[in-house]
Amino acid sequence: MRLFLAIGLVMTVLLGCAATAGPQPLLPLSSLTIDTPHGPVRFAVEMAADARSQETGLMFRTAMAPDAGMLFDFHRKLFVAFWMKDTILPLDLIFIRADGTISAITANAVPYSTRKIVSAEPIRAVLEINAGLAESLGIEPMARVHHAIFGNAPGG
Numbered sequence: 001m002r003l004f005l006a007i008g009l010v011m012t013v014l015l016g017c018a019a020t021a022g023p024q025p026l027l028p029l030s031s032l033t034i035d036t037p038h039g040p041v042r043f044a045v046e047m048a049a050d051a052r053s054q055e056t057g058l059m060f061r062t063a064m065a066p067d068a069g070m071l072f073d074f075h076r077k078l079f080v081a082f083w084m085k086d087t088i089l090p091l092d093l094i095f096i097r098a099d100g101t102i103s104a105i106t107a108n109a110v111p112y113s114t115r116k117i118v119s120a121e122p123i124r125a126v127l128e129i130n131a132g133l134a135e136s137l138g139i140e141p142m143a144r145v146h147h148a149i150f151g152n153a154p155g156g
Helices: 003-022 050-058 133-136
Strands: 029-034 041-048 068-078 091-096 102-109 123-130
Touching: 029 068, 041 050, 068 102, 091 133, 102 133, 123 133
Parallel strands: 041 068
Antiparallel strands: 029 041, 068 123, 091 102, 091 123
């Protein structure tokens, strides 16, 4: 009987670990707009606004809609570092200042890489979108990002 209970406990622990080794559930969604020379570009972004959701981010996700992304809100200005460990999708990382302007873009971050991608200055947020979109949509440093966290959301 003890052996059966021990096996059940081990199976429970293993299943629990497997559950945490997958993508996180869909996070709260909001709308974000970026000004480009070609006009505004809109994204439906998941909000990674706490340490737990930011640690997982887009890890283990196998697809993302072309108009989707994840916005990491750090709630204050700070230097940040990202990596692509366990991230299947190639991504563009857009570093955004507290005033909503783009500081820098790291294009085509390599899936599974453990190389650190570091902000060049203290930033408020990072937007992750599918790789290549920043260039194809004309998103560039100094462009304005509109979202509630920057106090400049359209209509608000």
